[in-house]
Amino acid sequence: MLKFKVSAASAFLILVPIIIFHIWRFIVPAIEVQNRMFSRVTIISAVILFYSGVAFVFFVLLPAAIKVMLSFVGPEMISTIGAEDYLSFIIFSCLIMGILFEVPVIILVLTRLGLISPQFLINKRKYAIVIIWIIAAIITPQPDPFSQSLVGVPLMLLYEISILISKIVARRERRKLNITKN
Structure with missing residues (x-):
């Protein structure tokens, strides 16, 4: 089962850009010419941000989390982290952080569609901060503030x-609207 999980996770990480590219190639004929550049930038940004989230897990979050988890093991205790549990933790962390790193792209698309505004985001900042820290508490396996701050x-x-x-x-959309009105 461990080999299957490693293979599936590796395949997913490698195939994400290829799948997104093929979806984009399928959709691009239906997209207006002036919106093609926006969709291209959005897709490239989404892929880069997803992999940034995965890299963040590998190079920042995991080393710190493992160090903290192993610090709970005393001199007379033996660490019993199994390979399958460890791999499940890595896959879960990579997937969640990859998705969470997509927030700027999601906000970009929602703003471009006119579903949210910068003022809405500013007004809801307090709630967003609380939700972010709740997510950080859920994602991190240990309750210490350092690990939660890393997320x-x-x-x-x-x-x-x-x-x-x-x-x-929003500023660009207002300019476009003003240009088309004049």
Whole structure:
């Protein structure tokens, strides 16, 4: 079962850009010419952000989490982390953080569609921060503030970047609207 999980996770990570590319190639004939560049940038950004989330897990979150988990093992105790449990933890963490790192792209698309505004994001910032820290508490396996901060702080930065992106997109949409009215 362990070999299957490793194979499936590896295949998923390798095939995501290829699958997205083929979906885009299928959809592109239906997209207006002026929106093709936007869709291209959105897809490339989504792939980059997903892999950034996976890299964040591998190079920042996992080493810190393992160090903290192993610190709970005393000198007379033996660590019994099984390979399958460890792999499940890695896959779960990579998938969740990859998806959470997509927040700026989701906000970009929702702003472009006119479903949310930068002011809405600013007004709901308090709630977003609470939700981010709840997610950080759920994702991290240990209850210490350091581990939760490793997840919470980057997610807060992504939310703030999302607000900035939303402002830029909303400003461009207003300019386009003013140009077409005149």
